[in-house]
Amino acid sequence: MPTALSIRNLTKTYKNGLTALKGISLDVREGDFFALLGPNGAGKSTTIGIASSLINKSGGKVFIFGKDIDVEFAEARSYLGLVPQEFNFNVFEPVVEIVVNQAGYYGIDRKRAFAAAEDCLRRLGLWEKRHSAARELSGGMKRRLMIARALVHGPKLLILDEPTAGVDIETRRAMWDFLRKINAEGTTIILTTHYLEEAESLCRSIAIIDRGVLIENTSMRRLLDTLHLETFVLYLKDPIRFLPELPEHDIQQVDDATLEVSISKEKSLNKVFTDLSCHGIEVLSMKNKANRLEELFVRLVNEKAAPASPARASIA
Amino acid sequence: MNLQQKYVAFKTILIKEWLRFMRIWIQTVLPPAITMVLYFIIFGNLIGSQIGGIKGFTYIEYIIPGLIMLGIIANSYANVVSSFFGAKFQRHIEEMLVSPTPNYVILLGFIAGGVVRGLTVGVVIFLVSLFFTHLQIHSLFVTVSVVLLTSVLFSLGGFINGVFAKSFDDISIVPTFVLTPLTYLGGIFYSIDMLSPFWQKVSLINPILYMINAFRFGILGISDISLLASFAIIIAFIAGLFIVGLYLLDKGVGIRT
Ligand SMILES: Nc1ncnc2c1ncn2[C@@H]1O[C@H](COP(=O)(O)OP(=O)(O)O)[C@@H](O)[C@H]1O
Ligand SMILES: [Mg+2]
Numbered sequence: 001m002p003t004a005l006s007i008r009n010l011t012k013t014y015k016n017g018l019t020a021l022k023g024i025s026l027d028v029r030e031g032d033f034f035a036l037l038g039p040n041g042a043g044k045s046t047t048i049g050i051a052s053s054l055i056n057k058s059g060g061k062v063f064i065f066g067k068d069i070d071v072e073f074a075e076a077r078s079y080l081g082l083v084p085q086e087f088n089f090n091v092f093e094p095v096v097e098i099v100v101n102q103a104g105y106y107g108i109d110r111k112r113a114f115a116a117a118e119d120c121l122r123r124l125g126l127w128e129k130r131h132s133a134a135r136e137l138s139g140g141m142k143r144r145l146m147i148a149r150a151l152v153h154g155p156k157l158l159i160l161d162e163p164t165a166g167v168d169i170e171t172r173r174a175m176w177d178f179l180r181k182i183n184a185e186g187t188t189i190i191l192t193t194h195y196l197e198e199a200e201s202l203c204r205s206i207a208i209i210d211r212g213v214l215i216e217n218t219s220m221r222r223l224l225d226t227l228h229l230e231t232f233v234l235y236l237k238d239p240i241r242f243l244p245e246l247p248e249h250d251i252q253q254v255d256d257a258t259l260e261v262s263i264s265k266e267k268s269l270n271k272v273f274t275d276l277s278c279h280g281i282e283v284l285s286m287k288n289k290a291n292r293l294e295e296l297f298v299r300l301v302n303e304k305a306a307p308a309s310p311a312r313a314s315i316a
Numbered sequence: 317m318n319l320q321q322k323y324v325a326f327k328t329i330l331i332k333e334w335l336r337f338m339r340i341w342i343q344t345v346l347p348p349a350i351t352m353v354l355y356f357i358i359f360g361n362l363i364g365s366q367i368g369g370i371k372g373f374t375y376i377e378y379i380i381p382g383l384i385m386l387g388i389i390a391n392s393y394a395n396v397v398s399s400f401f402g403a404k405f406q407r408h409i410e411e412m413l414v415s416p417t418p419n420y421v422i423l424l425g426f427i428a429g430g431v432v433r434g435l436t437v438g439v440v441i442f443l444v445s446l447f448f449t450h451l452q453i454h455s456l457f458v459t460v461s462v463v464l465l466t467s468v469l470f471s472l473g474g475f476i477n478g479v480f481a482k483s484f485d486d487i488s489i490v491p492t493f494v495l496t497p498l499t500y501l502g503g504i505f506y507s508i509d510m511l512s513p514f515w516q517k518v519s520l521i522n523p524i525l526y527m528i529n530a531f532r533f534g535i536l537g538i539s540d541i542s543l544l545a546s547f548a549i550i551i552a553f554i555a556g557l558f559i560v561g562l563y564l565l566d567k568g569v570g571i572r573t
Contacts, residue, residue, distance in 0.1 A: 074416035088407035104328025105415035107321025
């Protein structure tokens with residue numbers, strides 16, 4: 001399947017010397033619903049800013065549907081619709097003009113632009129507000145206006161930077177439904193969030209970045225599975241030559257006196273010890289293996305920037 | 317983008333700019349009209365009659381071209397500097413930056429916006445002047461081309477100012493401390509023939525002098541300066557400023573981090 005967004009060794013050092021991205025590579029398949037998750041300051045907006053030509057990168061390459069954003073910039077940009085993190089429309093401009101003008105910047109003539117704007121504004125429930133100045137809209141409506149604007153030229157890839165930050169729970173649900181719908185209709189969607197719940201409920205794939213480094217890039221399923229597991233390091237009383245078959249457990253041998261066992265958080269460890277001692281293996285001591293992902297999630301959840309509904313306990 | 321699409325993008329920026337200054341016409345179009353009425357009443361009726369004519373024209377006739385030019389220069393510049401700075405400040409310049417519209421089209425769009433504002437104000441002042449005096453146009457071609465070129469030049473100036481501006485103060489420094497003095501000293505109210513030889517020479521380094529005189533030639537048929545020199549200087553400034561403006565946009569100065 002074609003790749004909607006392809007990022008290679010992306011680096012960014014801001015003028016003040018801060019390195020926000022330290023070599024990120026990732027691919028987003030066409031049709032995917034992709035989450036870019038990370039705590040505040042991880043580099044999510046920087047990554048998106050570069051992909052959408054708002055930020056100059058320091059190094060690396062970005063391709064949108066195979067078009068290099070530096071070389072075939074017009075094609076690359078025309079495939080992309082961006083909903084930025086902060087409001088960035090002219091607050092004095094009427095809603096419909098904002099959307100029509102955006103279509104114009106993509107070369108869509110005014111007549112077709114009006115038709116496309118009407119379609120987008122209706123879908124986002126803003127048609128009644130079309131003559132209002134943008135500043136007269138509520139927070140949720142402003143967010144929807146940015147989505148309508150991003151869709152007016154019919155992009156194949158929609159990127160939303162924290163679209164539900166500061167949005168009330170009903171609007172958030174409605175937005176989720178809308179995004180699911182346009183994804184089902186074929187639009188590839190990437191959204192950044194630091195709400196785990198949001199990524200989990202919407203996305204099929206996920207990349208996690210922290211401090212400018214990609215920590216994980218996998219399917220949502222696999223990630224959730226890993227998060228449900230806990231890994232322990234077991235130190236054995238006596239060295240063993242080989243590990244006996246224990247099909248009920250996920251056990252790895254690290255060296256002749258060390259094992260690692262991964263186990264679901266809901267399951268008891270007793271069974272592991274029993275089965276091991278059946279094979280004459282005695283555990284001397286054990287420790288919980290530090291899990292970078294786990295630590296990150298604890299931090300994410302503790303940031304408490306979380307929405308009104310708490311992140312699910314099973315993930316913490 | 318093909319040519320047709322670029323044209324659509326250009327037109328979009330132009331319409332957006334036009335709607336923007338018309339939305340706030342009380343701040344943009346009305347003030348120059350009122351100022352001009354005052355000039356005409358004071359210099360035309362109240363003290364103009366006591367000043368006597370210059371080069372065969374009444375004083376008010378002599379200064380009208382300069383007054384129109386003053387409005388065009390100030391308004392072309394103000395339109396682009398405030399619009400571009402506003403777009404940066406509110407970040408809606410990003411609407412254009414994410415789009416496939418090339419930088420030169422963005423630049424041309426902003427310039428066109430400045431020109432339309434300059435022309436609108438120029439026409440308003442011209443219409444106001446018809447109430448106070450009877451004007452004939454000596455050369456329509458010179459009049460129109462000087463107006464357009466001057467307006468392009470100061471739109472470009474406003475654009476570059478907008479690129480560097482970091483606060484609202486920065487957008488009024490150049491108009492207040494550079495443009496207004498140069499315009500007033502550019503021979504709106506007098507002929508440089510009335511100055512001492514030394515001050516005549518000094519006046520010649522003021523580029524606005526050339527524009528005002530070329531424009532006065534267009535309307536009245538008289539000028540302190542040769543037309544050719546005027547056009548050469550205006551076009552040279554436009555070329556230089558366009559290159560600078562485009563370079564700044566390509567580099568993303570002030571807009572892309
Ligand atoms: N314009 C800027 N100049 C300097 N540093 C910046 C700028 N924008 C972002 N940063 C820094 O880069 C890092 C990543 O920021 P950002 O990409 O906004 O993170 P996120 O969107 O994941 O919260 C942060 O440390 C932030 O302070
Ligand atoms: Mg961000």
